[in-house]
Structure formats: C-alpha cells, structure tokens
Amino acid sequence: xxxxxxxxxxxxxxxxxxxxxxxxxxxxxxxxxxxxxxxxxxxxxxxxxxxxxxxxxxxxxxxxxxxxxxxxxxxxxxxxxxxxxxxxxxxxxxxxxxxxxxxxxxxxxxxxxxxxxxxxxxxxxxxxxxxxxxxxxxxxxxxxxxxxxxxxxxxxxxxxxxxxxxxxxxxxxxxxxxxxxxxxxxxxxxxxxxxxxxxxxxxxxxxxxxxxxxxxxxxxxxxxxxxxxxxxxxxxxxxxxxxxxxxxxxxxxxxxxxxxxxxxxxxxxxxxxxxxxxxxxxxxxxxxxxxxxxxxxx
Amino acid sequence: xxxxxxxxxxxxxxxxxxxxxxxxxxxxxxxxxxxxxxxxxxxxxxxxxxxxxxxxxxxxxxxxxxxxxxxxxxxxxxxxxxxxxxxxxxxxxxxxxxxxxxxxxxxxxxxxxxxxxxxxxxxxxxxxxxxxxxxxxxxxxxxxxxxxxxxxxxxxxxxxxxxxxxxxxxxxxxxxxxxxxxxxxxxxxxxxxxxxxxxxxxxxxxxxxxxxxxxxxxxxxxxxxxxxxxxxxxxxxxxxxxxxxxxxxxxxxxxxxxxxxxxxxxxxxxxxxxxxxxxxxxxxxxxxxxxxxxxxxx
DNA sequence: CATGAAGCCTGACTTTAGTCAGCGATATGG
DNA sequence: CCATATCGCTGACTAAAGTCAGGCTTCATG
Numbered sequence: 001x002x003x004x005x006x007x008x009x010x011x012x013x014x015x016x017x018x019x020x021x022x023x024x025x026x027x028x029x030x031x032x033x034x035x036x037x038x039x040x041x042x043x044x045x046x047x048x049x050x051x052x053x054x055x056x057x058x059x060x061x062x063x064x065x066x067x068x069x070x071x072x073x074x075x076x077x078x079x080x081x082x083x084x085x086x087x088x089x090x091x092x093x094x095x096x097x098x099x100x101x102x103x104x105x106x107x108x109x110x111x112x113x114x115x116x117x118x119x120x121x122x123x124x125x126x127x128x129x130x131x132x133x134x135x136x137x138x139x140x141x142x143x144x145x146x147x148x149x150x151x152x153x154x155x156x157x158x159x160x161x162x163x164x165x166x167x168x169x170x171x172x173x174x175x176x177x178x179x180x181x182x183x184x185x186x187x188x189x190x191x192x193x194x195x196x197x198x199x200x201x202x203x204x205x206x207x208x209x210x211x212x213x214x215x216x217x218x219x220x221x222x223x224x225x226x227x228x229x230x231x232x233x234x235x236x237x238x239x240x241x242x243x244x245x246x247x248x249x250x251x252x253x254x255x256x257x258x259x260x261x262x263x264x265x266x267x268x269x270x271x272x273x274x275x276x277x278x279x280x281x282x283x284x285x286x287x288x289x290x291x292x293x294x295x296x297x298x
Numbered sequence: 299x300x301x302x303x304x305x306x307x308x309x310x311x312x313x314x315x316x317x318x319x320x321x322x323x324x325x326x327x328x329x330x331x332x333x334x335x336x337x338x339x340x341x342x343x344x345x346x347x348x349x350x351x352x353x354x355x356x357x358x359x360x361x362x363x364x365x366x367x368x369x370x371x372x373x374x375x376x377x378x379x380x381x382x383x384x385x386x387x388x389x390x391x392x393x394x395x396x397x398x399x400x401x402x403x404x405x406x407x408x409x410x411x412x413x414x415x416x417x418x419x420x421x422x423x424x425x426x427x428x429x430x431x432x433x434x435x436x437x438x439x440x441x442x443x444x445x446x447x448x449x450x451x452x453x454x455x456x457x458x459x460x461x462x463x464x465x466x467x468x469x470x471x472x473x474x475x476x477x478x479x480x481x482x483x484x485x486x487x488x489x490x491x492x493x494x495x496x497x498x499x500x501x502x503x504x505x506x507x508x509x510x511x512x513x514x515x516x517x518x519x520x521x522x523x524x525x526x527x528x529x530x531x532x533x534x535x536x537x538x539x540x541x542x543x544x545x546x547x548x549x550x551x552x553x554x555x556x557x558x559x560x561x562x563x564x565x566x567x568x569x570x571x572x573x574x575x576x577x578x579x580x581x582x583x584x585x586x587x588x589x590x591x592x593x594x595x596x
Numbered sequence: 597c598a599t600g601a602a603g604c605c606t607g608a609c610t611t612t613a614g615t616c617a618g619c620g621a622t623a624t625g626g
Numbered sequence: 627c628c629a630t631a632t633c634g635c636t637g638a639c640t641a642a643a644g645t646c647a648g649g650c651t652t653c654a655t656g
Contacts, residue, residue: 006413009413010413012433013322013409015436015439015440016435017318019439020311020439033641035643035644050603050604060646061605062606063645065604066606069606089653090603090652090653091602091604091652111311114311115305115308119307121442121444126532127303129438130434130435130438130442131306133432134306134309135306135310136431137431138314140427140428144415144419235424332613333614334612349632352634358615358616359635360616360636360637361614362634366634386633388633388634389632597656599654600654602654603651603652604652605648605649606648607648608646610644610646611645613642614642615639616637616639617636617639618637621632621635623631623632624630624632626628626629
C-alpha cells in the first residue's frame with residue numbers, strides 16, 4: 001500500500017477527528033457530563049432497550065446503569081419493563097419523559113447548529129463540494145468498517161440474512177421463488193468442516209452473508225451470497241466472495257463453483273469481474289440459468 | 299441553508315468522529331493514559347517548548363505539568379531549560395529520551411497501522427476515491443476552521459503577515475516593491491476608531507490579514523489583504539474582504555475602495571467577483587494600476 | 597421444577613481528567 | 627532597581643469515567 005495514501009489518511013484522521021470530534025463533544029455537552037448527553041441522545045424520542053444502548057455506546061453494564069439513574073434523577077428518562085406482549089421480562093426499556101424530549105430536541109438543535117457552523121464560512125459552490133466529499137468519505141468508511149466472519153447458520157442474524165436473501169430472490173426471479181423446489185441447503189453443510197457460513201456485520205448489525213459447501217472430491221460450492229441494499233456498491237459482495245474462496249483454498253480445495261439466476265445481473269457481473277468463468281450446468285437447480293467456476297491458487 | 303446539506307454534515311460527523319475518532323484514540327493509547335500518549339506524540343522527536351504544547355493540546359498548566367512529570371518518571375521525556383543563547387530562562391523544553399523516541403516510533407507505527415486498516419478492505423479504485431474525498435474534506439474543513447478577528451497592527455502575528463505580504467508583493471510586482479515609495483500606512487490608522495486590522499488564524503497560527511482605513515468624508519479604504527499560500531483557494535480572501543466591508547458598513551460608511559497592481563490577477567478577479575467595479579485613480583500610489591470601488595448596503 | 601444463563605442492578609472501588617490558588621524564578625518597562 | 631507580568635511548578639481539590647464482584651429477577655431447557 002503506497003505511503004502516499006497512508007499519509008493522506010493520517011492527515012485526515014488527525015485534522016478531522018481531533019478537531020471536529022472535540023468540537024462535536026463540546027456542542028453535545030450542555031451543563032451535563034458528556035456520557036449522559038450521549039446516552040440521552042442515543043435513547044432518542046422512540047426509546048431504546050438498555051442492552052441496545054450498552055452495545056451501541058460500548059459501555060459497562062454498571063456504568064450505563066448509573067448513567068440511567070442520573071438521567072432518571074433529573075426527570076429526563078424513565079426506565080421500565082419491556083411492556084410488549086410476550087416480551088422478555090428481563091430486558092428494560094428507557095424512554096424519554098417530556099423534559100427528556102425537550103432536552104433531546106435541544107441537542108438536536110445544537111447538532112444542527114454545529115453542522116451549520118461548518119458550512120457557514122464557505123461559499124455555495126464550496127459547500128456543495130464539501131458535502132459531496134463528506135458523503136463519499138462516509139460511504140467508503142462505512143464499507144471499511146464492515147466485518148466479515150464465520151457465524152453458525154442457526155444464529156438469528158444469519159437466519160435474518162437468509163430470509164432477506166430469499167425475499168429478494170422471490171422478488172427478482174421470474175415467477176418468484178419457492179425454497180421447496182430449489183436444491184436444499186442444510187445447516188450442517190455450512191458448519192465446519194463441511195463448509196462455512198460467513199456473516200457481514202456493520203456495527204454488529206447483519207448486512208450480508210455468504211456460504212460455501214466443501215463437497216468431497218468436487219469443487220466447493222458457493223451459496224447465498226447476499227448484501228443488504230443499504231451497503232451495495234461498496235465492494236462488500238466482492239469481499240465476501242474472496243473470503244469464501246480463501247476458506248475453500250485454505251482447506252485444500254482448488255476450485256469453487258456456483259449457480260445463479262439470469263435476473264441477478266450485478267451478481268453475474270461481479271462473478272465475471274472476480275475471475276469466474278461460465279461452465280456447463282453441474283446441477284439441476286431449477287432456478288439457475290448460469291453456472292460459474294473459478295480455479296483457486298493453492 | 300438547505301436542510302439536506304446540514305443532514306449530510308451531521309451524518310458525516312456522526313460516522314467519522316464517533317467511529318474513526320474513537321478507534322484512533324484506542325490506537326493511540328498503549329498501556330498509557332490517552333492524554334500522556336497524545337502529549338508524547340506532540341513532543342515529537344524534535345522536542346517542543348512547554349508553552350507550545352500547552353496551547354497545541356489546550357491543556358491547563360497544572361495538568362500539563364503533571365503529565366510531563368509522569369512521562370519523566372517513566373523515563374520517556376526530559377524537561378530542561380531552553381539552552382539557546384539569549385533564550386528566555388523561564389521557558390522550558392521537553393525532549394524525548396531514547397526510550398521516549400522508541401515509544402514515539404511505536405505510536406507512529408500504530409498510526410500507520412490504523413490508516414492501513416481503513417484502506418485495507420477497499421479495492422484499489424475505491425481507495426483512491428476515499429483518499430481524494432478525504433483530502434477534499436480536510437481542505438474545506440480547514441477553511442471553515444479559520445477564524446478572522448481584529449488584532450492590533452503591532453502584534454507580532456500581524457507584523458509577520460504584513461512582512462509576508464511585502465515579500466510576496468516584492469516578488470510579483472514588476473521591478474520589485476519598495477515600501478518607502480508606496481503610500482504609507484501608519485499603525486494608528488488601523489486601530490479603531492480610525493480603522494481596523496483583521497487577522498485570519500488557523501489553530502492560532504496567522505494565515506492571512508486585511509485592513510481598512512475609515513477616511514473622514516470619503517469611502518473607506520481596504521489595504522493589505524493577504525492570504526498564506528497554504529490556504530489559498532479556500533475562499534479565505536473573500537471572507538476577509540467581506541469582514542472588512544462589514545466593519546466599514548457597521549460604522550456608517552457606504553462605500554469602500556482599494557488600489558491594486560496589475561500582476562495580482564487572482565486578487566483582481568476576486569474583487570470583481572465580490573462586486574467591485576473599476577474606477578478612476580483616486581490616489582497617486584505608484585505601484586497601482588487598477589482602482590476599485592464597491593457600494594455597501596447600509 | 598431444578599439449573600444455569602442472561603439482563604439489569606448496586607456497592608465499592610481506581611484511574612483519568614481537569615480546576616484553581618499560590619509560589620519561586622525570570623523577564624521587562626519605567 | 628522596583629513593580630509587574632510571565633512561565634512553569636506544586637498542593638489540594640472535584641468531577642467524570644470506568645472496573646469488578648456480587649445479587650436479584652426472569653427466561654430457557656432438560
């Protein structure tokens with residue numbers, strides 16, 4: 001990786017996170033400790049589960065509890081049981097009181113004010129350029145924050161991705177998609193050593209998946225590569241694919257193949273760009289129109 | 299200002315400062331408190347004056363002193379007298395010891411590693427785009443961090459700007475520039491109520507200047523508008539100009555004028571773009587070829 | 597329904613950050 | 627040379643952040 005690029009990223013980190021970040025904190029903190037303000041903000045007008053707050057803010061359970069107590073003491077927050085029918089009685093939900101909503105609105109206003117103060121000194125054209133560049137940085141940074149790792153196929157996040165995949169496929173295939181008619185994939189096939197299921201997460205939210213089956217005496221087979229709409233076009237599919245290939249190659253497989261539907265044009269383009277070449281049908285998948293293979297470097 | 303733009307800036311602030319900023323801190327902090335690590339970093343291999351560190355990091359004198367003591371105790375830093383011939387015996391200089399330099403190098407390495415980790419998940423083309431966008435954001439953010447405010451013309455920073463202005467003008471005018479031949483500007487003329495000298499600063503460093511003289515019974519006169527090379531093209535000259543106009547308008551003047559040399563083409567373009575129109579010579583400035591005037595809204 | 601895990605809580609800390617008054621040495625301006 | 631300011635330092639704080647061990651309640655599971 002060129003030193004030039006690294007130096008540029010470092011300059012950015014220094015200037016932007018240090019200066020803007022510090023100012024942002026100042027804008028956030030009103031007569032209140034920063035952690036409390038952040039928490040209040042994160043609860044939001046709609047309320048939030050305590051566990052979600054803990055993971056989003058990365059706080060210790062004791063610390064968070066105390067912060068909630070402080071906000072409750074100031075009459076800004078009410079923490080109560082989940083209240084939902086069939087809800088888990090252990091989880092508690094924090095909601096803003098009237099005063100809390102007022103203070104939240106105040107924070108929102110200040111946040112607007114801060115953004116305004118960044119734009120204010122710039123002329124119209126430069127403003128547009130700054131905003132466009134910021135959007136680009138944000139998009140690509142988000143892409144680089146996504147993590148891809150193995151996950152049991154039975155995990156709720158994995159299930160959610162597979163459901164989303166099935167929904168999308170049902171929408172896009174001519175004549176819909178009936179899982180019962182398609183070649184089945186059983187969970188055991190996606191657990192090492194038979195194969196693996198990889199989950200892509202962004203801030204712990206699942207945003208994509210992919211799996212590979214290591215067939216004995218045959219090329220490994222890639223299945224269920226899917227990326228959430230919100231993060232398409234960031235190269236996540238490509239990363240998922242190469243992680244799956246890496247897994248197969250690491251176990252000694254020298255080729256991977258996959259089947260796909262003619263309507264999934266971007267996927268097909270991605271496979272070609274990633275070095276896959278079209279082959280004859282190797283299975284009888286009723287929804288497939290194209291079959292691809294890629295040889296793996298050992 | 300459109301809500302669209304503000305929302306984009308806020309999204310950026312959120313993603314970047316919170317996520318990248320927090321990670322940056324983690325990378326910085328090795329078994330050491332963040333403030334100590336930052337201080338060590340800021341001292342750098344070349345050493346630094348204690349006062350400079352205080353202003354750069356925005357720390358309280360007592361706090362900084364204690365941090366220095368802690369680093370000294372760990373054998374990383376040595377604080378000694380200025381040592382320079384004719385140096386101020388009160389100021390002290392912090393320098394890194396061998397161990398300190400080693401730890402500094404380690405921080406440098408980690409900082410590189412962090413930058414690398416941002417770029418690593420991206421493909422080549424996306425990397426280029428991210429870096430380009432980061433550079434753009436940084437440039438424009440720097441522009442919006444510059445502050446313009448009144449400053450006594452005798453202040454060392456003001457003097458430094460005026461000297462830089464004179465050097466540049468000497469380089470660019472045909473046949474150089476001899477201040478003695480030019481229409482003189484006395485300091486008293488640039489102190490309220492006779493006029494004002496404005497200084498543009500970026501992180502407390504002077505990066506530009508401008509002045510206006512409020513002539514009795516005549517249009518106000520703008521002088522010495524100058525912007526440092528490093529921050530040109532960011533609209534700072536334009537901002538300086540409008541601050542000067544605002545000052546004159548605020549005291550009741552309804553027009554400003556100025557003279558300029560034909561070689562300062564960007565300045566001339568800026569005057570025109572800012573609503574100045576060329577007029578007949580109103581003085582006998584030997585270095586001037588163009589004279590401009592702008593009417594001010596009350 | 598016994599068992600263990602999960603979710604949230606409190607108590608009892610430590611560490612870090614930050615503030616403020618005042619001191620001793622040095623510099624500066626009349 | 628005297629008054630006054632500046633620079634860096636120490637002492638004596640407070641506030642905020644963060645850690646860790648347990649305890650109570652609720653849930654899931656055999």
